[in-house]
Amino acid sequence: MKAWQRLIGNKKLWDKFFLREKIIQAIRFFFIKNKFHEVETPLLVPWVIPESYLDVFETHLKDRNKRNIRKMYLTTSPEAYIKKLLVAGIGNCFEITKSFRNSETGSNLHNPEFTILEWYRIDADYFKILRDCENLILHLNHIVRKNRGLSPSNYIQYQGKFIDLKPPWKKISVSEAMSKYAKISFADTIYKNKSKTADIFNNQKILKIAEKKGYNVKETDTWEALFNQIFLNEIEPCLATLEEPVVVYDYPLPVSALARRKPENPYLSERFELYIGGLELGDCYGELTDYNEQKRRFREEAEKIKLEKSIKINIDINFIEALKIGLPRCSGIAVGIDRLVMLFLDTNNISDTLIFSDMYK
Amino acid sequence: MAKINTSDFQKGIFIEFKSEPHQIVDMQFVNPGKGSAFVRTKLKNIKTGKSQEFTFKSGESALQIPIEVHEMQYLYKQNDVFVFMDNNSYEQMNIAKETIGNFSNFMKEGEIYQILLFESMAVGMRYPKKVRLLVTEAEEGTKGNSVTGAKKTVILETGVQVTTPLFIKKGDVIAVDPETGEYLERAYTK
CATH class of the missing domain: 2.40.50.140 (Nucleic acid-binding proteins)
Structure with a gap:
């Protein structure tokens, strides 16, 4: 039976989807109340942000004789277009839209088409966005509880844990997390001895660390792959046990595509990820405004895509042009709405949040 | 033992992990945002019965154990x-x-x-993809038999309870997905 067929006469199931509706309405209300503009950006676009780790959906725009005019893509996020609007002067804004990522089947946390929320604040530090996250999720929790006829509370139950949403949320830097959970002295090398800082970013060094830990390593493994493998095996499972939201911040530059470098430490970026109950809910950047650096990172990524996937993609040169005119200092975040709904529905499967969840099977 | 790659990983197969035989009992694709993708697995040691999670780099190889x-x-x-x-x-x-x-x-x-x-x-x-079992107990479907969405619970010959559409009767043989326990179709009436 298809998911939508199960809805017939099934009040409990309808209630789940009505809760999703409520959550999306409450998000919209929250941002409108905070004087954010709601924007709409295109889904079908001629350029993409080159991200070698994402697979884009490709198609062709055709003329009336069915001849190909140009390659088109479905957006993997609205980021590039929202930033063009920021350059044009829109100010604080948000968007609730669809995004598309290919080759992500076989996961309880991904759907090829998903609903994404992005918001941007002008003249704001990335931790200002964290305040927004705290307020937004508390607000949503109140709405959800009210909808269920429950009294107001800061607690949320997720997968058997009672999570206290009371701000300020716990913050842990990547280097702290690395030394605390993975016993790698990231912090020392990064903060105390600037000349040694680059050391940890050395492929050979992390390769040796990973090998000693018993990972299966190859000379060709990239720094990002090894860093992420250690993070996923040794840090993420520990974050999942915490009974409060946790914000992991200041990621190494090689794992942050569009984030700004930290002025006081060139090896780190202004970025945080938000986890609640082990669910990764959002990815926030102090936005990179330097068009030269953005161009360089784009070229590197495009080169990687060409090497790894043997395809040539069209880089959004328009976006670089926009940065050249000047992106105001700002911070922004992408939040997976389906994952937020997972949290409030207390489910570990994204398909429980989607009426048409099984169409790709 | 054959060397396989994470793209050959499947729920239910057996691999060597840390020199011990393990079964992949669950697996998830993970994409941490920047860098390559990963495969998060739940591995059950078939000697000790203990389970643990491990995240493999996409493309990482492992030895498949002959079963x-x-x-x-x-x-x-x-x-x-x-x-x-x-x-x-x-x-x-x-x-x-x-x-x-x-x-x-x-x-x-x-x-x-x-x-x-x-x-x-x-x-x-x-496991077979579906099993066919006889319905041994079922309440009579009342009015609204033709409403496709309405449900009832029936008992099968093995004693297990399954949720089915209203038109299923005692004596029907139905197909069930043993992994999810979900009703699939009516096979025939005995």
Whole structure:
């Protein structure tokens, strides 16, 4: 039976989807109340942000004789277009839209088409966005509880844990997390001895660390792959046990595509990820405004895509042009709405949040 | 032992992990945002029964453990142990409920099932995609028989309860997905 067929006469199931509706309405209300503009950006676009780790959906725009005019893509996020609007002067804004990522089947946390929320604040530090996250999720929790006829509370139950949403949320830097959970002295090398800082970013060094830990390593493994493998095996499972939201911040530059470098430490970026109950809910950047650096990172990524996937993609040169005119200092975040709904529905499967969840099977 | 890659990973297969035989009991694709993708697995040590999670880099290789598949007849259940007979050797084998998992709810005495063996030890079972079982108890469907969405609970010959559409009657043979326990279709009426 298809998911939508199960809805017939099934009040409990309808209630789940009505809760999703409520959550999306409450998000919209929250941002409108905070004087954010709601924007709409295109889904079908001629350029993409080159991200070698994402697979884009490709198609062709055709003329009336069915001849190909140009390659088109479905957006993997609205980021590039929202930033063009920021350059044009829109100010604080948000968007609730669809995004598309290919080759992500076989996961309880991904759907090829998903609903994404992005918001941007002008003249704001990335931790200002964290305040927004705290307020937004508390607000949503109140709405959800009210909808269920429950009294107001800061607690949320997720997968058997009672999570206290009371701000300020716990913050842990990547280097702290690395030394605390993975016993790698990231912090020392990064903060105390600037000349040694680059050391940890050395492929050979992390390769040796990973090998000693018993990972299966190859000379060709990239720094990002090894860093992420250690993070996923040794840090993420520990974050999942915490009974409060946790914000992991200041990621190494090689794992942050569009984030700004930290002025006081060139090896780190202004970025945080938000986890609640082990669910990764959002990815926030102090936005990179330097068009030269953005161009360089784009070229590197495009080169990687060409090497790894043997395809040539069209880089959004328009976006670089926009940065050249000047992106105001700002911070922004992408939040997976389906994952937020997972949290409030207390489910570990994204398909429980989607009426048409099984169409790709 | 054959060397395989994460793209060959599947739920249910057996691999060597940290020099011990493990079964992949669950797997998830993970994309941490920047850098390559990963495969998060739940691995069950088939010697100790202990489970642990491990995240492999996409493309990482592992040794697949050769597992023998023996056809065995299910004879009877004794407490939490299921007694089978190997169709080739006629030897009897006791298999614990944990090894079979939820599928035990759908097993019928006398039927033949595929048992997975590692060094002569039963480590799992190859589940059919669907099983056909007789409905032994069902309430009469009342009015609204034609409404496709309405549901009721029936009891099958193995004693397990399944949710079905209203038109299913006692004496029907229905197909069920043993992994999810979901009703699939009516096979025929006895």
